[in-house]
Amino acid sequence: MKKKIFIAVFFALICIPSIGMLFYKTDAGAEKRNIQSFPQIKKEGKVNIKFFDELNNYFADNFAFRQEMIEGDAVIKKAVFSESGNDKVIVGKDGYLFFSETMDDYLGRNTLSERKIFSCGKVLSLLQENALNNNRKFLFVIAPNKNSIYPEYMPKRYIKVTSSNNYSMLKKEMEKQKINTVDLKDAIVKSGKKVYQKLDSHWNNQGAAMACNLMLNNLNKKHYDYSNEPYKVTKDFSGDLYEMLFPKGHKKDSNIKYLREHTYKVTSKINDVTAITYETESQGKNDSIVMYRDSFGNALIPFVADEYKNGYYTKAVPYDWQIPEEKDADTIVIELVERHISSLIEGTPDMPAPERQVNINPKEVKNMQTSLKVGDMEDYLPISGHVDKKYISNDGKIYVRLKNNKHQYIFEAFPTAMDESSKNDGYDFGMYLDTVICDVGTYDIDVITQKGNEYYSSGVKTELEFEE
Structure with missing residues (x-):
């Protein structure tokens, strides 16, 4: 029985x-x-x-009751073993939670190759060149991972073996390529302030205000400095890491609320800083800004928006470099979180490729593993492919040449992938050709790679015709 x-x-x-x-x-x-x-x-x-x-x-x-079971498992693991019940969340010391996707950066493992780091810098260099040529200010900033700022709260079992990671390598590369940037990581660490949420992967309002101050100082933009602004601490913030760890939990994180009210107005249809696009205006201010950003921009936007007459903020990628012209922007800012540095070479910005007046007489190499694809004409003509790594140095440039009996045009391509399925091993390229530059006629197109002082072409050409 x-x-x-x-x-x-x-x-x-x-x-x-x-x-x-x-x-x-x-x-x-x-x-x-x-x-x-x-x-x-x-x-x-x-x-x-x-x-x-x-x-x-x-x-x-x-x-x-699946989520309740997950909740119970997470509570036991965190309380008894100081372990996480979600492989995307790391339980740190003193109640700090960290995003596991930042571990490669924290430990300095699985770093980008020298070629990829150069390519990331080259993308920024080409974007900056275009901005400056069109009389616009340009600034690139990296929002640091939380454990890059507060390693003391990481579990002891995670031991760094090197201080070199994508952040430090790109920082050196940006110095070489003279990219205008602000080292937010160094400034935040030196401040000694707790400007990241305990239960979230992002900075709090104090961190965003600090970042805004550093950015606008770099841009020589007159603005309000929140360094000594009175604030209150509220406990009403929903942390993304906490919600991942405890799907049914109700614990709130503390946040900084400044007593000073924001003055900008939202002009976009959706009044939500987490939206893909967000537009603002601020009466009595001058200049306009376009900011390409990620989720760290959510808290950053209100402080920036107060200081510009017009602001356009977008999360869309690849970067649409036509927007600053459409919005008549004076300033372009790119904000990118540290763990996504590699995304710089994962898509080709929608920007006309710069023409280069260079004297190149490349050596033609048979059986060279270089591909070339011409897409369908839209605003610009997309050209992309993959180059043979044997015939390009880590800091070698990639050119696309159009040539016939009368004319020759040489353009520098982005070292980026245009095919969304490509993971880009550092040898993809992509560009958009402004065909208005080229005279009417039929051209042969080939790809030229640089290795030191030598230039190489596969000799494989694609024919392209421009009509009136």
Whole structure:
């Protein structure tokens, strides 16, 4: 009899997650990720051959009390073992949480190659050149990872073996290529202030105000300095790392609230700084700014927006370099979080490639593993491909040449991927050709790579015709 009761109880327990789905509803927003919805038997008029795989994923994401179980597991691991119940979150000291995706930067492992670091710098160099040629100010800033600022709160088991990482290497490369930048990391560390959220991966309002002050000082932009502005501490901030670790938790993080009110007005349709695009205006101010930014810009925007007559802030990538012209911007700022430095070479900015007046007579190499693709004409003509790494140095430039019996045009390409599926090993290239520059006629296009003082071409050419 006892065995039967035990079996009955056992089966009742294991059925709870399934039967409970009839009345239990998963909180889709609690885990900061996409939750699998119930799959469709047909998609676009055809039988969904992935139906059962999607059904399995649906059950895995939605069985009853799943999030409460995750919560319980995380509480026990954090309280008893100081461990994380989510592999994307690291439980640190004194209540600090860290994003696990920053570990490579923290430990100095899996760093970008010398070629990739040069390419990141070259992308910034070409963007800066274009901005300055169009009489616009340019600034690039890296928002540091939280554990780069507060390594003392990281668990002792994570031991650094080197101080070299993508941040330090790109910093040196930017010095070589004379990129206008501000070292926010150095300034924040020297300040000694706690300007990052304990339960979130981002800086708080004090950190954003400090960053804004450093940026606008660099740009020689008159602005209000919040360094001595009175503030109050509130405990009403929802930390992204905490919510990942405790999907059903209600703990709030503290934040800085300055007593000074922001004066800018939102002119975009969506009044949300987390939106892809956000536009502002500020009466009594002058100049206009376009800022390419990520989630660190959410807290940064209000302080910047107060100081510019017009502001346009976008998270869209690759960078659309036509926006500053459309918005008649005086200033361009790129803000990028440290852990995403590699994204600089993962997409080709929408900007006309600069023409170069260089005397190049490349050596043609048979069987050179270089590819060339010409896309469909839009505002500009997209040209992309991949070069043979044997015939380019770590700091070698990539050129695209158009040539016929009468004319020759040489353009410098971005060392970036244009194909979204490419991970870019450092040898992709992409560019947009402003065909207005070229005279009418038929041209051969080839790719030229630089290795030291030598130049090489595969000899493989694509024919291109420009008509009136």
